[in-house]
Amino acid sequence: MTSHIGERAQEAGSTVLDLAGVRRREPEALAAFFERHFDRVYALVHRLLGDRHSAQDATQEVFLKVHRAAHTLDPERDPEPWVTTIAYNVCRDFWRSGAYRLSRQAVSIDDPEHAARSLASRADDPERTLISSERRDLVQKAIGMLQEPLRAVIVLREYQGLSYEQIASMTGTTQVAARKRYSRALAELGKILEKTTL
Amino acid sequence: MNGAEYKPGPEEVRVLERLRSAPAPVGGPAFRERLKREFTAGSFTERAVVVPLPPLRRRRTGWVTGLAAAASVTIVAAALNQPPQWTALPTSGSGSVVVNGVSLPVQNSAELTRRLRPGSRVLLRSTQDLDLVSSGLLAMQLSPGTELTLPSPPGRWFGRHGRASVDRGLVRVTTGRHFDGARLAITTPEATVHVTGTTLAVIAEAAGTCVCVLEGTAHVRPHRGTMTRVHPGLQYEVPRGAGDSKLGDMREAERPKLRDLRDRLQSVMN
Numbered sequence: 001m002t003s004h005i006g007e008r009a010q011e012a013g014s015t016v017l018d019l020a021g022v023r024r025r026e027p028e029a030l031a032a033f034f035e036r037h038f039d040r041v042y043a044l045v046h047r048l049l050g051d052r053h054s055a056q057d058a059t060q061e062v063f064l065k066v067h068r069a070a071h072t073l074d075p076e077r078d079p080e081p082w083v084t085t086i087a088y089n090v091c092r093d094f095w096r097s098g099a100y101r102l103s104r105q106a107v108s109i110d111d112p113e114h115a116a117r118s119l120a121s122r123a124d125d126p127e128r129t130l131i132s133s134e135r136r137d138l139v140q141k142a143i144g145m146l147q148e149p150l151r152a153v154i155v156l157r158e159y160q161g162l163s164y165e166q167i168a169s170m171t172g173t174t175q176v177a178a179r180k181r182y183s184r185a186l187a188e189l190g191k192i193l194e195k196t197t198l
Numbered sequence: 199m200n201g202a203e204y205k206p207g208p209e210e211v212r213v214l215e216r217l218r219s220a221p222a223p224v225g226g227p228a229f230r231e232r233l234k235r236e237f238t239a240g241s242f243t244e245r246a247v248v249v250p251l252p253p254l255r256r257r258r259t260g261w262v263t264g265l266a267a268a269a270s271v272t273i274v275a276a277a278l279n280q281p282p283q284w285t286a287l288p289t290s291g292s293g294s295v296v297v298n299g300v301s302l303p304v305q306n307s308a309e310l311t312r313r314l315r316p317g318s319r320v321l322l323r324s325t326q327d328l329d330l331v332s333s334g335l336l337a338m339q340l341s342p343g344t345e346l347t348l349p350s351p352p353g354r355w356f357g358r359h360g361r362a363s364v365d366r367g368l369v370r371v372t373t374g375r376h377f378d379g380a381r382l383a384i385t386t387p388e389a390t391v392h393v394t395g396t397t398l399a400v401i402a403e404a405a406g407t408c409v410c411v412l413e414g415t416a417h418v419r420p421h422r423g424t425m426t427r428v429h430p431g432l433q434y435e436v437p438r439g440a441g442d443s444k445l446g447d448m449r450e451a452e453r454p455k456l457r458d459l460r461d462r463l464q465s466v467m468n
Binding site for chain 1: 206209210212213214216217218219220221222223224225226229230233234236237238239240242
């Protein structure tokens, strides 16, 4: 099964981060750290939260937390799991926030039928289905229709390339439960996506 | 990646292909530059504050609510199912009644009523009969010298089987209109009498048990023998020692007393 992990490893190997500089909050080291992690953090929180405004707020929150906790960074370790954990926790806080719950109710994405109809109607337009951003939006909507635990597993597994063990540790569950959630998430996504033609 | 233990099926592979074919969301350049500046400078602009709420507990709340509702329904149903409790009617006799070892004047019907509970052991030491009534369901008349365990009157909808025991003496029983469908088993040293709506007398005497039926039918099962149906106007005698049980005409002395009990308590039983 191929995933984005190899891609990430290459990226990781292309530059050597000055983590000690990050610990000291040196601007140059922080800038390099930001460049290394911004895209991945933004993509993760966007996939988990489902909309651009929430993603921007969450990304800002993540980097604020990273900055505040920079002195705790272990320069001997890959910082990515640390950053991913911070990002996931920020998203979890978003999920629990009143504003997020209201926004979920307002767009009715809890209603799979409604969302599926929306997906199908948009997919009927042959011109738009050729646009990759449209494809991204459709997949993102499908992911957004999953319950948060399922969404977290599918995003962390497929787009962050985490192992079930890492997902279990991050989400506070067991490896077996994480694997079951992954399987359930795929099954539900299959049902949602089969109603679209892309 | 630890994926060796899970092999996605064809459907799942199709889903995964669609997930992977979707390009990653990209943050806008303006937002990226602004955040980078803030991050490197350590000075973040005012932002939306995320205040996490306690986790939703809908499922747990649902369970709790469901359990509470079920408990409430059960409690209410159990309360409504309760039959009328035993009431001791005033008597002209003198003497005492021993209820669970406590001796009370037989004239003090209020105190007697307060103490009478299903399962109470009752011994009548009086010169006159004592009537105990569970309104609409069951009435029992105890003769002097009778010792019995008071039954629980049958519930309104469930728990409709009552059980009493007469160790010695004479108990006359008549059932009310709410007794329909209920059953009362009266055990004596020699037999068990099954009452399903009738007026009868159960006499536990030295020679054995005698069941006299005025109305309806009663089923009598000797402890050593088969069950016999006893029709109105008949009695069934089960001897204490060896010997056969006998079916015959009911004792003439019992007929007016049973009739009197039925008629006198008609107003509270029907």
